[in-house]
Amino acid sequence: MAIGLENIIFLLVAALGIGLFVWQISRIRKNVLMGRDLVLADNPSERLNKVLLVAFGQQKMFKRMIPAVLHLFVYIGFLVINIEVIEILIDGIFGTHRILGFAGVLYSGLMAINEILALLVIVACAIFLWRRNVKKVPRLAYGVEMRAWPELDANIILVTEIVLMLALFAFNISDLKLAQLQGHQVAGSFPVSHFFVNALGSDPETLHVIGRVGWWFHILGILAFMNYLPSSKHFHIIMAFPNVYFSKLLPKGKFTTNPAITHEIKAMLDPAYQPPAPETDADGNPILQRFGAKDVEDLTWKQLMDSYTCTECGRCTAVCPANITGKLLSPRKIVMDTRDRMEEKGEHPAIFAPNHYKELGIDRVPVTEENTLLRGYVTPEELWACTTCNACVEACPVNIDQLSTIMDLRRFLVLEESAAPAALNAMFSNIENNGAPWAFSPSDRFNWAEDLYVPSKN
Amino acid sequence: MEENKRLVKVPTMAQMAANGEEPEILFWVGCAGAFDDRYKRVTRAFVQILEHVEVKYAVLGTEESCTGDPAKRAGNEFLFQMQALTNIEVLNAYNVKKIVTACPHCFNTIKNEYPDLGGNYEVIHHSTFLQQLINEGKVHVQGGEAFKGKRITYHDSCYLGRANDIYEAPREVLAALDADLVEMKRSRANGLCCGAGGAQMWKEPEPGRKDINIERTEEALATLGTGNSVIATACPFCMVMMSDGVKNKEQEENVKVFDIAELIAQAEGLSK
Numbered sequence: 033m034a035i036g037l038e039n040i041i042f043l044l045v046a047a048l049g050i051g052l053f054v055w056q057i058s059r060i061r062k063n064v065l066m067g068r069d070l071v072l073a074d075n076p077s078e079r080l081n082k083v084l085l086v087a088f089g090q091q092k093m094f095k096r097m098i099p100a101v102l103h104l105f106v107y108i109g110f111l112v113i114n115i116e117v118i119e120i121l122i123d124g125i126f127g128t129h130r131i132l133g134f135a136g137v138l139y140s141g142l143m144a145i146n147e148i149l150a151l152l153v154i155v156a157c158a159i160f161l162w163r164r165n166v167k168k169v170p171r172l173a174y175g176v177e178m179r180a181w182p183e184l185d186a187n188i189i190l191v192t193e194i195v196l197m198l199a200l201f202a203f204n205i206s207d208l209k210l211a212q213l214q215g216h217q218v219a220g221s222f223p224v225s226h227f228f229v230n231a232l233g234s235d236p237e238t239l240h241v242i243g244r245v246g247w248w249f250h251i252l253g254i255l256a257f258m259n260y261l262p263s264s265k266h267f268h269i270i271m272a273f274p275n276v277y278f279s280k281l282l283p284k285g286k287f288t289t290n291p292a293i294t295h296e297i298k299a300m301l302d303p304a305y306q307p308p309a310p311e312t313d314a315d316g317n318p319i320l321q322r323f324g325a326k327d328v329e330d331l332t333w334k335q336l337m338d339s340y341t342c343t344e345c346g347r348c349t350a351v352c353p354a355n356i357t358g359k360l361l362s363p364r365k366i367v368m369d370t371r372d373r374m375e376e377k378g379e380h381p382a383i384f385a386p387n388h389y390k391e392l393g394i395d396r397v398p399v400t401e402e403n404t405l406l407r408g409y410v411t412p413e414e415l416w417a418c419t420t421c422n423a424c425v426e427a428c429p430v431n432i433d434q435l436s437t438i439m440d441l442r443r444f445l446v447l448e449e450s451a452a453p454a455a456l457n458a459m460f461s462n463i464e465n466n467g468a469p470w471a472f473s474p475s476d477r478f479n480w481a482e483d484l485y486v487p488s489k490n
Numbered sequence: 491m492e493e494n495k496r497l498v499k500v501p502t503m504a505q506m507a508a509n510g511e512e513p514e515i516l517f518w519v520g521c522a523g524a525f526d527d528r529y530k531r532v533t534r535a536f537v538q539i540l541e542h543v544e545v546k547y548a549v550l551g552t553e554e555s556c557t558g559d560p561a562k563r564a565g566n567e568f569l570f571q572m573q574a575l576t577n578i579e580v581l582n583a584y585n586v587k588k589i590v591t592a593c594p595h596c597f598n599t600i601k602n603e604y605p606d607l608g609g610n611y612e613v614i615h616h617s618t619f620l621q622q623l624i625n626e627g628k629v630h631v632q633g634g635e636a637f638k639g640k641r642i643t644y645h646d647s648c649y650l651g652r653a654n655d656i657y658e659a660p661r662e663v664l665a666a667l668d669a670d671l672v673e674m675k676r677s678r679a680n681g682l683c684c685g686a687g688g689a690q691m692w693k694e695p696e697p698g699r700k701d702i703n704i705e706r707t708e709e710a711l712a713t714l715g716t717g718n719s720v721i722a723t724a725c726p727f728c729m730v731m732m733s734d735g736v737k738n739k740e741q742e743e744n745v746k747v748f749d750i751a752e753l754i755a756q757a758e759g760l761s762k
Contacts, residue, residue, distance in 0.1 A: 043614075044631055064600045087525055094583060095680070109556075110730045117758075123531050129542075140547070156711075160576060183721040188649070188754045200638060221576070231644075240663075281603070283601075283602050283653060283654050283655070284652050284654075285598035285600075285602055285649050285652075285653025285654050286602035286603060287563075287603065289564060289567075289571070289603060289606040289607065290571075293567050293568055293571050294571055294575075295571055296568075297571050297575055298575070305584060320632075323567065323568075324565065324567075349680075351680070353682055353683040353685060353702045353706075354696070354698070354702070356682075356694075356698055356702075356705060357685075357698045357700040357701065357704075357705050358697075358698035358699030358700060359695070359696045359697065359698040360696065360697070360698075361696070386607060386734070410603055413696050413697070414696075415697070416693070416699075417685040417696040418688050419648070419685060419686070419688040419690050419702065420563050420648070420687050420688030421648035421652065421683035421687050421688070422648060422652040422653055422685065423648075423652065423682070425652075426652050426679050426680075428726070432590060439563075439565065441566070442565035443565040443566075444565075445565060445570060446564060446565035446566045447561050447565065447566070447567060451565070452565065453693050455692055455694065456564050456689055456692055456693055456695040458692070459560055459561075459564070459689065459693075460561060460564070460569055461564055462559070463560065463569060463571065464572075465574075467521075467555030467556050468521040468524070468555070468556050469521055469552075469556060469560045469691075469692055470521065470525055470526060472524075472525045474552060474555070476524070476550045477519075477524045477551065477554060478500075478502075478531050478549075478551040480519070480523070480524055480530040480534060481498070481500040481537070481551075483497075484494040484497070484498040484500070484534050484538070485496060485497055485734050486495065486496060486498055486538045486541045486542060486760055487494055487495060487496075487542075487759065487760060488494055488495060488496040
């Protein structure tokens with residue numbers, strides 16, 4: 033153990049990287065808290081159970097078997113290889129070498145599993161790159177929301193993961209070869225590097241440099257990657273866990289009820305009804321809330337958290353009946369738009385590329401100049417294409433509730449702007465006047481029961 | 491055969507209350523069940539079953555009004571709550587405890603959304619109710635039309651399936667028919683919407699390549715193959731959309747769209 037200049041530099045770089053990450057998280061936290069209050073503290077055991085099954089257990093990923101298995105490699109690789117990262121950190125700070133090596137067989141096993149996982153991660157990421165760029169799986173390669181940045185972002189992540197794994201191998205191979213040259217044993221077992229032990233030559237000086245470069249590259253790569261996360265769809269590796277914890281536990285068919293409207297109606301029906309005093313802000317002024325959502329602050333913090341959790345996999349859009357039949361609606365677009373608008377309006381992470389539909393000239397999306405989520409990003413045409421079938425919600429591997437956001441935007445159109453399509457306004461007036469969505473007389477409601485017979489029992 | 495039939499007098503809650511009686515269940519007919527010519531046949535078939543098993547039931551008759559579901563899904567929370575609060579007042583005045591309905595939209599709304607507004611009832615969809623009747627041996631599914639070996643595919647209603655996790659009840663009802671039950675590729679939790687939910691029933695679709703009901707009908711037809719077969723539904727809107735789809739594909743001669751209650755009534759010999 034020798035703490036030298038390299039260790040001090042490492043310590044500084046690590047502190048800087050972690051500090052920058054914490055700063056970015058605090059900005060994102062601020063964005064999420066732009067949303068409306070919502071208490072989701074019920075049933076903690078059911079929530080934890082969901083986290084275990086859906087987040088840790090990847091349960092919903094397995095609706096699509098091939099990507100699920102490949103993703104599992106990357107996911108487990110990420111979790112397990114991070115144990116080695118702890119060692120890398122300790123070695124880096126204290127100038128030790130494979131500090132966990134004392135664990136003997138356990139350490140050998142861990143290193144062996146790490147190497148196999150690292151190889152699987154490379155294979156999986158290569159297949160993912162192929163699926164995106166060569167095979168062009170529709171949900172990954174197409175859609176109006178898959179603009180320049182989302183496309184680049186996905187490729188950056190996959191290439192970075194491959195490079196990080198290669199750095200890990202370079203580090204292990206040079207270590208192995210050096211030990212071989214010096215005639216002693218390296219702690220650990222390296223089933224993959226073992227095969228490539230001669231791949232980097234046998235000059236001790238070069239090997240030493242490669243080893244150090246591999247080590248530095250891996251650790252700097254991880255720090256850089258961590259700070260890239262908040263700007264990326266890859267942020268889901270963190271957000272999936274809280275987002276699943278706070279998922280909707282109620283039946284999917286139960287939409288939210290606005291109590292402010294209940295009070296209004298009760299007061300209307302009964303003049304003696306005393307509605308509760310409106311909530312007030314710190315200065316004692318009543319907080320007036322819009323009915324429905326026009327912009328990001330009208331959504332709840334959970335709906336905003338949803339959009340930081342989205343990894344743009346497009347499973348929601350791929351099962352959306354409107355999207356399947358060529359309508360503009362794409363649940364993924366709603367979620368991505370919410371994030372873009374939130375970062376435009378509030379804080380934004382280190383790398384921010386909003387990719388406006390208008391600036392990109394994507395004519396299919398008839399956005400306006402309005403500086404709001406509604407119309408500036410999400411158009412009424414999309415909202416009115418939704419059948420509220422919950423297929424998107426069911427499909428999402430990280431329990432995003434796309435439908436709740438669609439509904440809140442719809443509510444604003446209807447309740448604040450009376451901007452429903454004419455046919456729906458006709459339906460509304462039928463309900464008001466006839467108690468049915470069609471123009472039938474309520475007095476005919478019981479006519480179906482006329483001349484009805486059943487076989488008599490003898 | 492006229493002498494073997496008896497005229498059904500459908501009891502209303504008002505009559506029951508006047509006689510100081512309370513029914514075991516309230517049959518919530520729904521607007522489609524009351525006004526849509528095609529779905530009125532489902533309502534009648536379900537009442538025939540209720541009469542057949544001699545359960546003490548009643549309907550609201552002209553006192554029933556839209557649950558507010560179409561307004562709610564269209565974003566009109568105000569109109570929804572107006573309807574809901576009025577209906578809850580009526581239901582609570584009659585001291586209703588248990589409601590059965592053949593409409594998944596009414597079912598979902600009353601079961602999940604009325605409690606927040608003061609309406610607490612045990613709400614059962616007719617698929618679950620029919621399943622119970624079959625399990626209890628009250629319906630034997632014999633004596634009427636035989637479905638043995640007939641190809642039937644069940645189209646999941648979103649508001650029954652994903653919205654409320656009811657996938658097996660309608661399938662178990664159909665299984666009692668001893669028919670050849672075939673599943674579409676997109677079924678149960680992965681079922682494809684008929685295209686009518688979310689108030690789409692009352693508006694033209696947004697611009698696109700295809701109508702959703704055509705996409706779904708094509709899938710059903712491909713699953714059923716040639717020959718006489720049945721698309722079974724458990725929702726008035728699915729019924730309309732699938733029937734229109736079959737008509738569009740000019741398959742009405744071969745493929746019939748029936749509600750599960752109609753199939754049971756036919757099999758039980760109630761609707762001859």
